[in-house]
Amino acid sequence: MNRAAVAVAAALLAAVPLALSSYHVGLVTKMLIFAIFAMSLNLVLGYAGLPSLGHAAYFGVAAYAVALVTLRVSDNFWIGFGAGLAAAALTSALFGLLALRAQGSYLLMITLALAQVLWGIAFGWRSLTGGDDGLPGIMRPGPGLPWSLGTGTAFYYFVLVVFALATGALSIVVRSPFGRALVGIRESARRMEVLGYDVWLHTYVAFVLAGTLAGVAGALFVYYNGFVSPAYVSIVFSAMALIMVILGGAGTLFGPALGSAAIVFLENGISAYTERWLLVLGLIYVAVTLFAPTGLVGVLRRVRRWA
């Protein structure tokens, strides 16, 4: 995307609370949060070429950490948010050590299995996590911040700022020598090894960065929803991030944000008419892999070539 398109998108996003109802502002807020989640997965999947079926682990662990700290320790925003990020960073640092020993299908299975351990804890350790019921009653942050984020509009602008910061940071990372090296590893890990790059270290750092950024999204989502449940760490959330990345376009900076907007929009629209959202979501997975394997960004590029 060129600068003009980014400027237009930024202006449109900034104008959302002026033009849309509070319900739709909430919907766009959710799109932005999932965009951060999908972009974080894209760093490992799209740039480093490492598929993961357990990315919700870091999203969910941050969400639980924010919820627990806010409810039991302090309602200060920085303490809660910091705990969430630390939890996501530590979890991805630990899981990365185990998962990155494997490749391809093994990597998919191992990331899934590790995330399921957290799901098991979230589901089984009732006294800590509330089990299936989850932890309700988390207020939108105020203490510690110059403004309260209690209103939908204030929270929207806060999420938008975080989204902009995350996008900016990611665009710097993927253009840096480190990001270029990741793409090199995706294309040929062996060649990068021969060129003297520490392949493992590069992928490990990307893995932990991605996990931490997923934690940012998870923390925001707890504030957005006001509660956390085992669904946040489930394979459905992990696979949702995957389809957002693929649908939008893996390895492109803005593709995952487009994918997130599309999936959240569809979920919202379809859930209004039928309880069979998971059925439709499953069909979306099948349709995307069959008919749009390069995602929306790929389709747009093809259209532009014809025009």
Next chain:
Amino acid sequence: MTFWTIQVLNGVSFGMLLFLLAAGLSLIFGLMRILNLAHGSFYILGAYIGLSVGRVTGSLVVGAVAAIALVTLLGVLMERFVLRRVPAEELPQALLTFGVLLVVGDLSLWIWGGTPQTLPKPELLTGSMRAGDIVFPTYRLFVIAVGVVVGLALWAFQEATKAGAMIRAAIDDAEIARATGVNVSWLSTAVFGLGAALAALGGIIGGPFVGVYPGADFEILLLAFVVVIVGGLGSLKGALVGGLLVGLLDTFGKALFPGLAMFTIFAPMALILAIRPTGLFGAR
């Protein structure tokens, strides 16, 4: 003493059930390099169809045969008409089969409802057997017997038949196998169907003691994954050893440390991974 024997028996029988699933997953992966997430769907469909057909016809055997036949057909159709159309890379295949898992899971919830159900046991297998002081539930012994028979049949099929030799050749090097006249295309379809049939059989024999409910597809799939991670993908021996190991760990974990059951499975998995990333019997 009785506690331990019963737990071992429960663990081995659950392990045999996992073996049925892992063997199919492993064969499919070995030949086609596909990680089939829809394997959990084949399992619950086996149980649900067996249950419904069994109820309508009044015969468990008819139910079982119908379930295995229908699920095999579904597997064959899925391989021929859907899986073939995506590129042979792990991620598109995983997403596609995950889509099927969601669709089948939600359709099953629609058709069979959300209440957990158990399949009835055949009359003959409802009692228990006595050896000295120890009483074994007959059904658990039956499950172990089914596992042993299937394991032996699969082994004999792979080692002693021409089709088995062709599968081994195609697993080793599909291109060379093709060049020597092996029809790898139909072989893949057949193996996918066989894997689906084994998963459906798992659903039927697991139905009476594990039950079938929304989410059972994920749960059994996850355990089957742990089995193949531990045992190694593409190896029948790995599926058997991994299945028994995970079955025993799961059973003893639940009996001894109810709150930590997940860890008794996943901690050894992590340990094995750290030492051998391709599992105990997996090819490097």
